[in-house]
Amino acid sequence: MSKQRSFNVTDLPGFTTIAILAFLALYAPILTLVVYSFNDASSITVWGGFSLRWYEIAWQNTAVKEATLRSLIIATSASVIATTVATLAALGTTRTAPFKGQTAIYAMINQPLMVPEIVTAVALLIFFGIIKKATDYLGLGYLIAAHAAFCVPFAYLPIRARLEGMDLSLETAAADLYANRWMTLRRITLPLLAPGIAAGAMLAFVISLDDVVITEFVKTGGQETLPTYMLGQMRRAISPEVNAISTGLLALTVLLLTAFFLLTRRRD
Amino acid sequence: MKKLLLATTLCLTSVQMAAADGSLNLFNWGNYTSPELLAKFEAETGIKVTVTDYDSNDTALAKIEAGGHGFDLVVPSHNYIPIFAEKGLISELDLTKLPNHGNIAPEWVDVPWDAGRKFTVPWQWGSTGVAVNTSVYGGDVNTSAVFLDVPDELKGKINVVPEMNDVVNLAIMYVGGEPCTEDTAVLKKARDVLLAAKPNWISMDYGATEKMSNNDWASSVNWNGSTMRIRLANPDVVYGYPREGYPLFMDSVALLSDAKNVDQAYQFLDFIMVPENAAMISAYARYANGIAGSDAFMPDDMKTAPEVVTPAEHKAAGRFLPTCSPKAQEYLAAIWTELMK
Numbered sequence: 001m002s003k004q005r006s007f008n009v010t011d012l013p014g015f016t017t018i019a020i021l022a023f024l025a026l027y028a029p030i031l032t033l034v035v036y037s038f039n040d041a042s043s044i045t046v047w048g049g050f051s052l053r054w055y056e057i058a059w060q061n062t063a064v065k066e067a068t069l070r071s072l073i074i075a076t077s078a079s080v081i082a083t084t085v086a087t088l089a090a091l092g093t094t095r096t097a098p099f100k101g102q103t104a105i106y107a108m109i110n111q112p113l114m115v116p117e118i119v120t121a122v123a124l125l126i127f128f129g130i131i132k133k134a135t136d137y138l139g140l141g142y143l144i145a146a147h148a149a150f151c152v153p154f155a156y157l158p159i160r161a162r163l164e165g166m167d168l169s170l171e172t173a174a175a176d177l178y179a180n181r182w183m184t185l186r187r188i189t190l191p192l193l194a195p196g197i198a199a200g201a202m203l204a205f206v207i208s209l210d211d212v213v214i215t216e217f218v219k220t221g222g223q224e225t226l227p228t229y230m231l232g233q234m235r236r237a238i239s240p241e242v243n244a245i246s247t248g249l250l251a252l253t254v255l256l257l258t259a260f261f262l263l264t265r266r267r268d
Numbered sequence: 269m270k271k272l273l274l275a276t277t278l279c280l281t282s283v284q285m286a287a288a289d290g291s292l293n294l295f296n297w298g299n300y301t302s303p304e305l306l307a308k309f310e311a312e313t314g315i316k317v318t319v320t321d322y323d324s325n326d327t328a329l330a331k332i333e334a335g336g337h338g339f340d341l342v343v344p345s346h347n348y349i350p351i352f353a354e355k356g357l358i359s360e361l362d363l364t365k366l367p368n369h370g371n372i373a374p375e376w377v378d379v380p381w382d383a384g385r386k387f388t389v390p391w392q393w394g395s396t397g398v399a400v401n402t403s404v405y406g407g408d409v410n411t412s413a414v415f416l417d418v419p420d421e422l423k424g425k426i427n428v429v430p431e432m433n434d435v436v437n438l439a440i441m442y443v444g445g446e447p448c449t450e451d452t453a454v455l456k457k458a459r460d461v462l463l464a465a466k467p468n469w470i471s472m473d474y475g476a477t478e479k480m481s482n483n484d485w486a487s488s489v490n491w492n493g494s495t496m497r498i499r500l501a502n503p504d505v506v507y508g509y510p511r512e513g514y515p516l517f518m519d520s521v522a523l524l525s526d527a528k529n530v531d532q533a534y535q536f537l538d539f540i541m542v543p544e545n546a547a548m549i550s551a552y553a554r555y556a557n558g559i560a561g562s563d564a565f566m567p568d569d570m571k572t573a574p575e576v577v578t579p580a581e582h583k584a585a586g587r588f589l590p591t592c593s594p595k596a597q598e599y600l601a602a603i604w605t606e607l608m609k
Contacts, residue, residue, distance in 0.1 A: 043478060045479075063303075125330065128336065129335040130336075131336070133336040138338040220336070220337055221337070221338040222293065224321060231323055233298055
């Protein structure tokens with residue numbers, strides 16, 4: 001009965017074909033990359049039998065190891081900073097009475113999502129160049145600061161979504177029972193918000209982990225991250241070593257995104 | 269504990285790198301620096317070299333111009349050296365600190381972009397020509413007609429690399445002009461030749477090393493080092509040196525004006541001019557260097573490679589593309605835009 005009245009997109013002609021084609025377009029290239037990472041030959045298009053040798057080569061490559069470690073340090077620091085800032089920003093924009101210019105604040109927080117990455121990269125290159133010359137400090141701090149900045153909106157969005165979906169009556173009840181604001185925040189709001197914060201942190205981590213453009217412009221001597229190292233390898237013949245590294249990076253991303261999904265899933 | 273220590277050192281080394289304590293920062297193209305070369309240099313001098321990659325001359329120039337980069341040496345292509353020098357980003361070398369300077373092969377000393385080699389030391393050089401699979405096309409390969417007046421056998425099977433300067437200048441030389449010309453009659457002819465040839469090309473893409481090794485393409489405008497690697501995988505492939513003229517390129521090492529580890533940089537520059545060491549550079553990235561006597565130390569498959577050792581009869585046609593005037597650059601870009609449509 002209801003079948004006749006409601007519109008169901010899956011009933012449209014060609015739905016299955018289009019869906020399959022779309023998934024193929026999305027996943028076939030990635031699948032090819034993963035398959036050829038197990039290639040025994042040193043080509044990324046000619047199959048020469050199954051082997052794990054490119055994983056072994058990548059694993060023994062000190063440049064890869066150093067770049068991986070550096071990527072992890074940057075992503076961890078940047079996501080911690082970005083998530084802290086994003087949590088404060090989310091509380092400030094949802095747990096207050098609507099104020100003038102709120103939309104402008106949203107736009108400003110989400111600015112890194114809108115501004116082309118290359119613009120930010122060039123701006124940072126010039127800006128950090130001045131600081132570097134003035135202070136002589138050339139450490140990882142610049143990369144961490146840059147990554148933290150563009151990771152904020154990625155952490156902010158899931159946290160704000162969680163805050164907006166949370167039942168306000170619990171916080172009101174806490175206030176009724178003479179909890180002061182700080183106690184309400186610590187005992188009620190933050191525990192309820194935890195999954196949102198964790199999800200935001202993981203998203204920020206993944207975004208920082210695979211950034212190329214800004215990193216390429218901000219990095220100084222010896223600050224190759226995994227993605228910029230891989231980009232450097234592309235100039236001449238590409239070997240399945242790059243496939244192996246990509247597959248590793250992909251596995252890590254999928255793992256984190258799965259965790260993100262599980263955390264944000266509503267418990268029914 | 270070990271991991272924590274490593275992490276801490278990683279954070280700290282980047283801070284201390286500026287101090288001249290036996291370290292050197294080399295800013296070079298990705299996948300271009302032989303790790304064995306650096307290991308040997310460290311073993312001989314105790315200087316640890318940190319390599320950081322870039323992927324284009326423009327990126328390198330932009331980062332160095334912004335300042336505070338922390339690099340000591342950079343390896344720009346020949347047409348970028350005058351730009352680096354004019355902007356004062358690289359400094360003139362003190363040749364008394366480079367006893368091996370005399371090892372630079374005579375033909376590479378008075379180069380157009382750095383007469384007398386006062387600013388730079390050769391790293392590697394190569395050429396852009398045409399790679400042809402002779403099992404598909406048996407005709408003359410030493411001509412740009414391979415891709416500009418495509419023989420029937422190669423129609424729909426030839427690729428052209430999407431490199432504006434190389435491709436348009438090959439066409440300009442094919443119609444009898446000078447690279448970077450401002451003569452509109454010549455430019456018009458070059459454009460017409462390119463536009464007429466394009467329908468016969470299968471693609472304008474990179475990746476000839478892969479796609480000619482597995483016979484996806486029968487021919488491609490390609491670089492010599494890459495073509496040698498194709499031939500090792502697919503012996504039917506030969507490298508043609510277009511007799512109408514073909515572009516040469518050379519990447520050279522220069523000392524940055526704000527380098528912090530100047531002494532170490534000189535030691536490195538001198539080190540790579542030792543023939544044996546120059547051969548290590550070539551053995552890794554598969555291009556020729558510019559050091560006399562390095563041939564003896566080259567890997568066997570490179571010593572006789574016709575792609576690396578340019579046959580005498582083809583030497584004269586090779587041309588270093590100059591740094592084009594802004595006007596010439598505008599013309600090139602206009603032709604290129606029309607071609608890419």
